[in-house]
Structure formats: C-alpha cells, structure tokens
Amino acid sequence: MISDEAFDEEWDLVTDVLVVGFGGAGCSAAITASDLGASVIVLEKMDEHRQGGNLRVSGGVWFSSTSPEKSAEYLRALSGDFPLPEPIVQVWAEETSKNTEWIESLGLPTAVQSTPGPEYPELPGSDGYVGYIGIGGAFGREVLWRSLAQAVNDRPIDVLMETRAVELIQASPGGRVVGLVAERDGKTLRIRARNGVVLATGGFENNSEMVRDYLGIGGEPVVWGSQAGTGDGIKMAMKAGADLWHMDNMMSAVGIRVPDFDSGFLFDPQRLGYVFVGRDGTRFANEVPHMGHGQALVSGSYELFPTKPSIFIFDEATRKHGPVCPNLDLWPVGYNLLVEGYVWSQDNSVEIDKGWIQTADSIRELATIVGLDPTALEETIERYNRSCAEGRDEQFGRSPETLLPISEGPFYACTWGPMLGWTNGGPRRNEHAEVVDPFGQVIGGLYAAGNISSTYSWCKDGGFHIADALAMGRVAGRRASSASATS
Structure with missing residues (x-):
C-alpha cells in the first residue's frame, strides 16, 4: 500500500484511463476509451521485439455464432459444474456477437476464416457455433494484433514500451484505485489515472510458483506464447483486495x-x-x-x-x-x-x-x-x-x-x-469488467479484461479467448471512460 503522504507528491504522468498490457484486451480497451473521449496511456512491459502478448502469436480469429441467445446457452453448458453469474453470461453473449461489427468500424476488413464446427457438438447451444472470423479471413501470422496495434497508434494514445507496472495506488486502504507505480529505464513513475486502471496483463503461465500452486503442475512450465504472462497484474489486484476466480483453468x-x-x-x-x-x-x-x-x-x-x-x-x-x-x-x-x-x-x-x-x-x-x-x-x-x-x-x-x-x-x-498456452484465472470481475473483492464489492477504479480475468470457468471453444478479450476489453474501456474519481 502506498502511504497517504504519497498523494502530496507530484504525479509523473496523468491520464483518464491507464491500460496495462498491449495485447488484445489492452488494445480493445484503449481504442474504446479513446474513441469515447478519454485520454489514454498504455503500458507494455516488453520491448518492441517481444510486445503484443499472446494475441500476437495466436490464431488471431474470433468465433461467430448464429445468435447471442445460442452463445449464452453454449457458454452455460461449457461451464458445466462451474456455473457463471447470469449477468456475465448475458453481457459476454451480447458483446462477443458485436466483435465483427466493431472490428469493421475500425476500417478493417473481416471474412470467414473457416467453419470447423463446434469442439463440443453434444452440448446445448453448440448448434449456434459457426466458426472463425479473421481480418480479411487471415489466420495467425500476427495479423489481428498488428491491425489493432496500428489502430491504437493512429489515435492520441501514448504507448510506453518497456514499462512495468509494479503496484496499484489506492486513495485509502481498500479504497478506490487512483493510479499505479511503474518502472521504466531504471526509474520509478507514478501515474495518475483519473477514471481508472484497466488490467490487461495476461495470465500467469510464466510464473512457475503460481503454476504449481494453482494448476498443480510442477517443475518449470513450458510456455507456448509470450513471456509477459507472469501474473504481475493478478498480484497487484490481490494486494488491492481483489477476489480470484478460475485459477485452476488453463x-x-x-x-x-x-x-x-x-x-x-x-x-x-x-x-x-x-x-x-x-x-x-x-x-x-x-x-x-x-x-x-x-x-x-x-x-x-x-x-x-x-x-x-x-x-x-x-x-x-x-x-x-x-x-x-x-x-x-x-x-x-x-x-x-x-x-x-x-x-x-x-x-x-x-x-x-x-x-x-x-x-x-x-x-x-x-x-x-x-x-x-x-x-x-x-x-x-x-x-x-x-x-x-x-x-x-x-x-x-x-x-x-x-x-x-x-x-x-x-x-x-x-x-x-x-x-x-494461457491461464484463465485472475481477479474476479463483474459484468461491467469491474474488479470485485471477496465480498462482491466493486474496487472502484479497477477493471480487468483478457486472460488476466477470462470469462471461462471450464471448457472453451476455438476463437473464444480472443472473442472474450475483444468484448470485455471494450466493456472495460467504456466503463472506465465514463467513470469519475468520485464514482
């Protein structure tokens, strides 16, 4: 916890919305908040060679469905013995159905990449699963991430590379998040976030201790994607009072x-x-x-x-x-x-x-x-x-x-x-992408989207994780852009 005296000091940077992570959810949140008139800063702890999180090295496609109703039915069935709150199911179904429309609103072409059919055809709602949509029908090869990164760079959004978030700053113990401490070029930065902080830092697959504790996998984990997912955002959220969910899923x-x-x-x-x-x-x-x-x-x-x-x-x-x-x-x-x-x-x-x-x-x-x-x-x-x-x-x-x-x-x-490939668990959030504490109370000014706080409690189909990152990133960006320091 940052001491009260710290608030008498000058901030190094000030913005409306601070997004931590430059992958799918981070780009989605940043673009959305900026387009709604908020000033936005994005922090990316990796260098230019290694930036982009797991989205960069993924298939870069999102799923399509015949209707939000079918998507919701399928998600409930996929959750099995780990049911999700119904408001989250509903928001997820509605927002994932808008992914293609939103991508096209950025001036990016979309097309059907493939129609492989559902991976769980015996489950209710699977008949609504259609297949994959991609930028121009492309699969992989960094196409989606580079397209979203360009959309971020085309906007008045500051992206600070090689900048690692260290600790959230709260107005009082257990209180509203008003910014964070970061490290860049060996120096400490205190960044004020007037409306809130969006955590989009990915999972914890690169953290062997967390992998042992939460997934029960010993030794040093073999990781498919980016080395950025070390659980930093999860630990920061926990210190700020966040509850956890889905920590055993991957x-x-x-x-x-x-x-x-x-x-x-x-x-x-x-x-x-x-x-x-x-x-x-x-x-x-x-x-x-x-x-x-x-x-x-x-x-x-x-x-x-x-x-x-x-x-x-x-x-x-x-x-x-x-x-x-x-x-x-x-x-x-x-x-x-x-x-x-x-x-x-x-x-x-x-x-x-x-x-x-x-x-x-x-x-x-x-x-x-x-x-x-x-x-x-x-x-x-x-x-x-x-x-x-x-x-x-x-x-x-x-x-x-x-x-x-x-x-x-x-x-x-x-x-x-x-x-x-990735982990699913992290700070528990509600349908507005707001992080909550163990009693279900919102931690003001703190949001999460992407693999740091994936929607999926158990089974998931192809194109689901990217769809979730795009959808909940937008939800987080909208909510943060409309928030205020007193809300």
Missing part, C-alpha cells in the same frame, strides 16, 4: 522446451505413429482424445489435458513424414515461429543433431538413453503395436484410425511437458 498442449528458447515448440506430428509414456515406461492416456481448447473427453467427462510431463516415442516412419513440430505453412502460430523466426527441419534431422530429439537403433537402447526401464518400454511398444494390428486400443480407447505402429527403426524420443 489451455495446454503437448510441447517441448529446448536450449536457448524461452518458449516451447508445439508437438503435432503429421503421422500419428507415436505414444506418450511416463517415467515407468508405460502409456498413461489416450494420446489423441476428443479435445476442445484445453479439455479432453476422459471417462465420460471433460478434464484438463495434458497436465503432466512424459516422454514422446516415435519411429522412423513418423520422423520421415514431416516436422514433428509444425512450421508456419501448417500452423502459423506460436512464439518461436513468429517472433524468433525458427524453422523446424522437414525431416527433423537438424533437431536430432542438436540433441533435442534422442535416437537409437532399438527400443531397448532408446529406453536406456532416456532413463526408462528397457523391458517396460519394450513391452509397452509391443502392446501398442498389437493394438494397431487389431485396430483396437484396449487400454485407453484410442480411435482405430489413429493407431499407427511404432515399428520402423531407428526410434526416437524426447521429453515433453504440458505446454501452457
């Missing part, structure tokens, strides 16, 4: 960490001749379950998947079939591809030579190299190959069309972890 995928890269690579081989094994050398799950964005259908219910590290085993046929980590031509998303510019070799040979992938002429030898029991791994692969021959996975019910044998040597292995 989106993860299969990915590996390699030397000299802060983010991980998505493992998505084009040939399905592979298995995952644990430290005991045995399979532990269906490697290709029916999945949504973060949840897999396991034993009749949707569970977070994947959630633990293991070892990925494949053979020469899979190695020769194409890069086990897809490049931009197949999947134009991900930090290492878009920001770092890495191109995975087509036959995986470069990565094998780097030591990222281990290889041996036999399964037994491979087991020894990666520290597994040789007999256990041999038995696992033999059992899996029998399942392939029989067309039935009696262990975990993997679909017959995905059962391709691991039989052609040499054989390969690498250790992978649940690669965190």
Whole structure:
C-alpha cells in the first residue's frame, strides 16, 4: 500500500484511463476509451521485439455464432459444474456477437476464416457455433494484433514500451484505485489515472510458483506464447483486495522446451505413429482424445489435458513424414515461429543433431538413453503395436484410425511437458469488467479484461479467448471512460 503522504507528491504522468498490457484486451480497451473521449496511456512491459502478448502469436480469429441467445446457452453448458453469474453470461453473449461489427468500424476488413464446427457438438447451444472470423479471413501470422496495434497508434494514445507496472495506488486502504507505480529505464513513475486502471496483463503461465500452486503442475512450465504472462497484474489486484476466480483453468498442449528458447515448440506430428509414456515406461492416456481448447473427453467427462510431463516415442516412419513440430505453412502460430523466426527441419534431422530429439537403433537402447526401464518400454511398444494390428486400443480407447505402429527403426524420443498456452484465472470481475473483492464489492477504479480475468470457468471453444478479450476489453474501456474519481 502506498502511504497517504504519497498523494502530496507530484504525479509523473496523468491520464483518464491507464491500460496495462498491449495485447488484445489492452488494445480493445484503449481504442474504446479513446474513441469515447478519454485520454489514454498504455503500458507494455516488453520491448518492441517481444510486445503484443499472446494475441500476437495466436490464431488471431474470433468465433461467430448464429445468435447471442445460442452463445449464452453454449457458454452455460461449457461451464458445466462451474456455473457463471447470469449477468456475465448475458453481457459476454451480447458483446462477443458485436466483435465483427466493431472490428469493421475500425476500417478493417473481416471474412470467414473457416467453419470447423463446434469442439463440443453434444452440448446445448453448440448448434449456434459457426466458426472463425479473421481480418480479411487471415489466420495467425500476427495479423489481428498488428491491425489493432496500428489502430491504437493512429489515435492520441501514448504507448510506453518497456514499462512495468509494479503496484496499484489506492486513495485509502481498500479504497478506490487512483493510479499505479511503474518502472521504466531504471526509474520509478507514478501515474495518475483519473477514471481508472484497466488490467490487461495476461495470465500467469510464466510464473512457475503460481503454476504449481494453482494448476498443480510442477517443475518449470513450458510456455507456448509470450513471456509477459507472469501474473504481475493478478498480484497487484490481490494486494488491492481483489477476489480470484478460475485459477485452476488453463489451455495446454503437448510441447517441448529446448536450449536457448524461452518458449516451447508445439508437438503435432503429421503421422500419428507415436505414444506418450511416463517415467515407468508405460502409456498413461489416450494420446489423441476428443479435445476442445484445453479439455479432453476422459471417462465420460471433460478434464484438463495434458497436465503432466512424459516422454514422446516415435519411429522412423513418423520422423520421415514431416516436422514433428509444425512450421508456419501448417500452423502459423506460436512464439518461436513468429517472433524468433525458427524453422523446424522437414525431416527433423537438424533437431536430432542438436540433441533435442534422442535416437537409437532399438527400443531397448532408446529406453536406456532416456532413463526408462528397457523391458517396460519394450513391452509397452509391443502392446501398442498389437493394438494397431487389431485396430483396437484396449487400454485407453484410442480411435482405430489413429493407431499407427511404432515399428520402423531407428526410434526416437524426447521429453515433453504440458505446454501452457494461457491461464484463465485472475481477479474476479463483474459484468461491467469491474474488479470485485471477496465480498462482491466493486474496487472502484479497477477493471480487468483478457486472460488476466477470462470469462471461462471450464471448457472453451476455438476463437473464444480472443472473442472474450475483444468484448470485455471494450466493456472495460467504456466503463472506465465514463467513470469519475468520485464514482
């Protein structure tokens, strides 16, 4: 807490609305507040090379639906045993239905990117899910983020790069948020926000302690996207008195960490001749379950998947079939591809030579190299190959069309972890994007949008997170622009 004496000092900067974060929600909030006549400052803690949060390296598309009513029905069903307050459901449904109209109001062209159908077709309301909309129908390649960033730069909005928010300033303990303390170029900045502060700082996937505490994933997390999501905004909000929600929810995928890269690579081989094994050398799950964005259908219910590290085993046929980590031509998303510019070799040979992938002429030898029991791994692969021959996975019910044998040597292995795309939890907010305390009381002058305070309590479909960031960013920008220091 900043002492009362601090308010007698001069502020370094003053604005109506202060937005923390330059990703999807931050851009949306800043543009909206500025267009409503508020002065706006945006803080971005990363440098120009690494700016943009996860939106920059995402698919850059938002979902479309036949109606807000169907969207609301679908969201209720996706929430399952973790129901959302109905006012939030209603605002989310209405605002996400306006995303395309709002993007077009910025002078940006939109088009259908694809119509993949819902990821949870058995749930009520899924028949209203249409597909993806993108800028000019584009997918990935930073198109949406660069378009929104340009819209911000075209407005009288000051964007302060390499400026890290440190602490919220409140008028009194537990009182209204009136600004924050930031650090830039080794100096401290005290920034006054007359109307309020919008937290759009992303999740906590890069904070190993928070990942352990809230997601139950040990070790150092492998992260798919930006390194900006370290939970800073969440901790600041907590210190200001915020309650939390959805802290155990996330989106993860299969990915590996390699030397000299802060983010991980998505493992998505084009040939399905592979298995995952644990430290005991045995399979532990269906490697290709029916999945949504973060949840897999396991034993009749949707569970977070994947959630633990293991070892990925494949053979020469899979190695020769194409890069086990897809490049931009197949999947134009991900930090290492878009920001770092890495191109995975087509036959995986470069990565094998780097030591990222281990290889041996036999399964037994491979087991020894990666520290597994040789007999256990041999038995696992033999059992899996029998399942392939029989067309039935009696262990975990993997679909017959995905059962391709691991039989052609040499054989390969690498250790992978649940690669965190993003986390969903953070400060609890209401339908107006206002942050609330544990008793449901609004913390004046404090708003949240995007992955720092995602709407989604459990399952989520494709294009949902970007839709949420755009929609709730606008809500936060509108609310903050109309607020006053006494409201």
